[in-house]
Amino acid sequence: MDKFKQFLKNIAPITDKEFADSISVFTELHLKKGDFFVKQDKICRNIAFIVSGTIRIYYINQKSEETTYSFCQENCLTTSFKSFIFQTPSQLTLQALENTVLLTIDYDKLNVLYKDYPIWQNIGRIITQNEFLNMEKYASVLNNETAKEKYLRLLKEQPNILQKASIEDIASYLGITRRTLSRIRQEISK
């Protein structure tokens, strides 16, 4: 709970009272390794704060290959954004890579918060902005960096992902093949 409060306070000046009122509509959800938080083609009803654990988001691309969209870890929010905001079927799948604890809120309850607490409007807007900036950064990396640079960046930014995700998952996140990632790892280990 404290983690979530701190997370929100870093976004907007939510009062303790507002937080206490709000937190009561969140639900704690425990996922086991391999469990799904959102499945493809289902409408994503919830957005979640990750208290602990790791969620892998992926989709099936035009070539029918699984592509990792992102790895979400502790102290981050996770959802199938497009599906959640439009309440349409999700193209993304969200799956726990390890046992994971979430604080979730569903679409209707979030809209009640938006209505009752103006601060939540700010929080919602800022979160969307942050998601945009993250995606912009990711696109810039994909556009400008070599396979090796992208891998080293991931190691630096999410060092523990290596212990949690498979080589396959990481390769598709970086937009390269397993073979290329294997070569890079070999080269680095020297």
Added chain:
Amino acid sequence: MDKFKQFLKNIAPITDKEFADSISVFTELHLKKGDFFVKQDKICRNIAFIVSGTIRIYYINQKSEETTYSFCQENCLTTSFKSFIFQTPSQLTLQALENTVLLTIDYDKLNVLYKDYPIWQNIGRIITQNEFLNMEKYASVLNNETAKEKYLRLLKEQPNILQKASIEDIASYLGITRRTLSRIRQEISK
């Protein structure tokens, strides 16, 4: 003006009265080919609706190369998003690829609209969402498509960009070199 009204109505149900009140705080700006709308390291004070023309957004990457971030055309919004929302120096440069007509509004005036007209809060939120979804799409393309696929996609989605942007600009947008783009174009022309 009508173009802009239609654009806004497609986003949120703004009334004719609200539109008439709002439009008065926008400024029409005419850029000649080559003129800058936003320069790197300056704070981006304005957001603009493109009435006609084309804006190229680019940045200098870690290897000191110009990288095209996007091509914005008629009936779209354009700004250096991060710089505008945080009012911090822009990493992006926005330049007209041809004579361009804009409707612009500055940061302070937009915040007045947010305050006075709740509908503008919605518009602002939805625009941010759309920007996110565009960026998500772009990242997905960069991650999954080959050079040729990316080029064909650009041809399909922004066919007239070829007449307006240089091969260099297009190559950096697609994350490939001039040489590769030249080969693709040769192959296609057969």
Added chain:
DNA sequence: ATCATTTGAGGACATTTGTCCTTGTTAACC
């Protein structure tokens, strides 16, 4: 514990892409 399945490393070769360069063409400027 045993067997089957999944996963990661890496060989061999093909393909794609990049680098460096030259050339011809177009466009811009005095």
Added chain:
DNA sequence: GGTTAACAAGGACAAATGTCCTCAAATGAT
């Protein structure tokens, strides 16, 4: 109108990455 600079095409070779594959180790299930 002639000169210069910018731009696009493409040759030759190098480097990076992908494809297909095998093998060994790790993991999971019975």
